Amino acid sequence: MSFVALIRQILRMHPEGMTPRQIREIIKVKYPDFYGTESHRRNVEKGHYKNVDHAVDAQIYSASRTADRIIVDKTQKPLKLTLSLGQGNDVNTADKEVDIGKLERLRAGVMSHKVTMSKPLTPCPSLIAEYLGRWKRLENYRLQEASLGLLFHSLCPENKKIEHVLLKVSALNDFYSTNIFDTYSVARHILAKDIDARLEVNDYSLVNDIAQIAIKAKTINFYSFASKYCSHHKPTSYPIFDSFVEKMMLHYKTVDSFNGFDKVDLKDYECFIQIIKSFQSFYKLEKFSLREIDIFLWLAGKEWFPKKYK
Numbered sequence: 001m002s003f004v005a006l007i008r009q010i011l012r013m014h015p016e017g018m019t020p021r022q023i024r025e026i027i028k029v030k031y032p033d034f035y036g037t038e039s040h041r042r043n044v045e046k047g048h049y050k051n052v053d054h055a056v057d058a059q060i061y062s063a064s065r066t067a068d069r070i071i072v073d074k075t076q077k078p079l080k081l082t083l084s085l086g087q088g089n090d091v092n093t094a095d096k097e098v099d100i101g102k103l104e105r106l107r108a109g110v111m112s113h114k115v116t117m118s119k120p121l122t123p124c125p126s127l128i129a130e131y132l133g134r135w136k137r138l139e140n141y142r143l144q145e146a147s148l149g150l151l152f153h154s155l156c157p158e159n160k161k162i163e164h165v166l167l168k169v170s171a172l173n174d175f176y177s178t179n180i181f182d183t184y185s186v187a188r189h190i191l192a193k194d195i196d197a198r199l200e201v202n203d204y205s206l207v208n209d210i211a212q213i214a215i216k217a218k219t220i221n222f223y224s225f226a227s228k229y230c231s232h233h234k235p236t237s238y239p240i241f242d243s244f245v246e247k248m249m250l251h252y253k254t255v256d257s258f259n260g261f262d263k264v265d266l267k268d269y270e271c272f273i274q275i276i277k278s279f280q281s282f283y284k285l286e287k288f289s290l291r292e293i294d295i296f297l298w299l300a301g302k303e304w305f306p307k308k309y310k
Helices: 003-012 020-030 038-045 052-066 100-107 125-137 139-155 162-176 183-193 196-200 205-211 223-231 243-256 263-267 269-282 290-304
Strands: 070-073 080-083 212-215 218-221
Touching: 003 020, 003 052, 003 070, 003 080, 020 052, 020 125, 038 052, 052 070, 125 139, 125 290, 139 162, 162 183, 162 223, 183 205, 183 212, 205 212, 205 223, 205 269, 223 269, 243 263, 243 269, 243 290, 263 269, 269 290
Parallel strands: none
Antiparallel strands: 070 080, 212 218
């Protein structure tokens, strides 16, 4: 992620606008990779800036003056930066004064605060950490996962009784809206697979085996559900596949060619694991577990590729 892209991302989260100093403080805390860089330290040593804070402030202002979609409001002190509602180069922001009336209408809610960027940001440790922080603040999802954790790890950790399996299938179906209308048939299918030993050794072929379920003489592929069922037994070993993760993977493949997979490979769970691991390696995200990367892909995918309902 470039420095300008980082500024745009921060401004997108603060449509009311921010001063360079406010942006710098966010960078210092949430994006330490961009603070105190070798360039910052070198310029301080040469006497160009009095300290690192000063060097970062200067970089923010310099980058903002020439970047499209960032408006520099010089009519107030300290100056304020705002992300424009337009796309691409439709606004020339270099040294351009802001239409203050437009900004005031924006702040008053007359105009939409939503800003859409052209594509997802390049993954880096600070970006992943930011999305994981957002996840922890989503109380509904956090409590949902805590409830499922209690069910899968404390109350019904094994898959040897139909009552236990049915309870877990029903809970996942309700929380994730997986559209399984015959939970009993799915539970019987899982029970027959005798999956506990395979889960223990991280047998990734298990996901595709669980996914193929016969209901009323018709075989249905509940692939995403199967990944969720295994993941809630072993979250760090079995990342979840869903449409948002798929779209993010295809996007980053197109942009950065981090892996030469085909779309169909994502539906083979053993291949999917290798694709996620190559994503982890390519973007140097080894400090994060597969589950943490999965959370980033899901949450960012919901933001960048939202479903359109009729």
